[in-house]
Amino acid sequence: ELDFENITLDQHGAIAVLTVNRPKALNALNGETLGEIVQALDLIAENAEIGALIVTGAGEKAFVAGADISELNALDGVYAGREVSLSGQDVMTQISNLPIPVIAAVNGFALGGGLELALACDVRVAAPSARMGLPEVTLGLIPGFGGTQRLARLIGAGRALDLMLTARQVKADEALSLGLVNYVADDPLSKSREIAETMLKNAPIALSLVKEAVRRGLNTDLDAGLEIEADLFGMAVATSDFREGTGAFLAKRPAQFKGE
Numbered sequence: 001e002l003d004f005e006n007i008t009l010d011q012h013g014a015i016a017v018l019t020v021n022r023p024k025a026l027n028a029l030n031g032e033t034l035g036e037i038v039q040a041l042d043l044i045a046e047n048a049e050i051g052a053l054i055v056t057g058a059g060e061k062a063f064v065a066g067a068d069i070s071e072l073n074a075l076d077g078v079y080a081g082r083e084v085s086l087s088g089q090d091v092m093t094q095i096s097n098l099p100i101p102v103i104a105a106v107n108g109f110a111l112g113g114g115l116e117l118a119l120a121c122d123v124r125v126a127a128p129s130a131r132m133g134l135p136e137v138t139l140g141l142i143p144g145f146g147g148t149q150r151l152a153r154l155i156g157a158g159r160a161l162d163l164m165l166t167a168r169q170v171k172a173d174e175a176l177s178l179g180l181v182n183y184v185a186d187d188p189l190s191k192s193r194e195i196a197e198t199m200l201k202n203a204p205i206a207l208s209l210v211k212e213a214v215r216r217g218l219n220t221d222l223d224a225g226l227e228i229e230a231d232l233f234g235m236a237v238a239t240s241d242f243r244e245g246t247g248a249f250l251a252k253r254p255a256q257f258k259g260e
């Protein structure tokens with residue numbers, strides 16, 4: 001437990017839980033909070049014991065209600081706006097690039113930068129109370145922490161454009177049918193832990209290679225993506241966990257992965 005102001009970082013065995021905790025602003029992401037998230041990501045990346053990360057928001061009401069609108073209101077000029085977007089995008093990209101599975105446990109409002117935070121995660125679990133949307137156009141803005149790109153890649157341009165142009169909020173059931181979330185659960189944090197435990201049974205390097213293959217493949221065309229896949233498949237075959245996993249299957253015993 002570290003002395004962060006706006007987040008908490010806890011570890012339960014191999015699972016880290018990063019909780020955005022800024023109750024006075026429904027967990028909105030101001031610059032200080034984004035800075036603390038980056039510090040937490042550095043700690044997670046350095047800690048070899050941690051095999052999965054859950055991102056959530058404190059309290060019942062909100063996951064994260066967006067970027068901090070009072071900070072945004074003080075912005076003036078093209079350059080300042082662009083810089084805020086680039087630095088927020090960078091935080092989301094660092095989350096997405098973590099070599100371990102990252103699960104968003106979405107309680108309550110996940111709007112604007114809050115939905116963008118959830119979109120940077122690998123899997124999303126929504127509470128029935130979740131309300132998700134990208135309302136930036138109601139503020140004369142556009143999503144700036146990766147939302148225009150990640151939402152369109154996740155659910156398709158047509159569905160993403162509908163959500164961004166109407167600024168409407170979707171509830172958990174619609175989010176599930178859009179493919180915006182993977183699961184709806186009464187207790188999204190405990191469901192996220194369950195999913196993380198399932199993932200943690202698998203070979204850790206393979207998990208990181210799957211993430212890398214999907215992420216890099218989405219940035220390119222099919223032929224280049226298939227080459228990336230073959231390269232990373234080769235890297236998997238070079239691990240001792242591959243020997244262990246296939247050997248254990250053939251010996252009809254459970255595999256014991258070491259992350260090597």
Ligand code: CAA
Pocket residue numbers: 024025026028065066067068069070088109111112113114116135136139141142143144145147
């Ligand atoms: N930034 C700063 N403060 C926020 C905030 C935000 N994104 N969202 C909520 N708050 C604050 C409110 O100002 C309020 O503060 P006070 O008590 O000091 O007045 C407190 O949190 C509670 O919020 P409400 O009184 O508004 O609560 P509500 O239940 O009436 O409404 C809500 C809840 C619908 C989520 C509403 O708070 C809301 O619409 N929030 C803003 C959502 C939004 O537009 N997010 C996008 C931000 S822009 C962005 O994220 C840009 C980007 O892509 C990077």
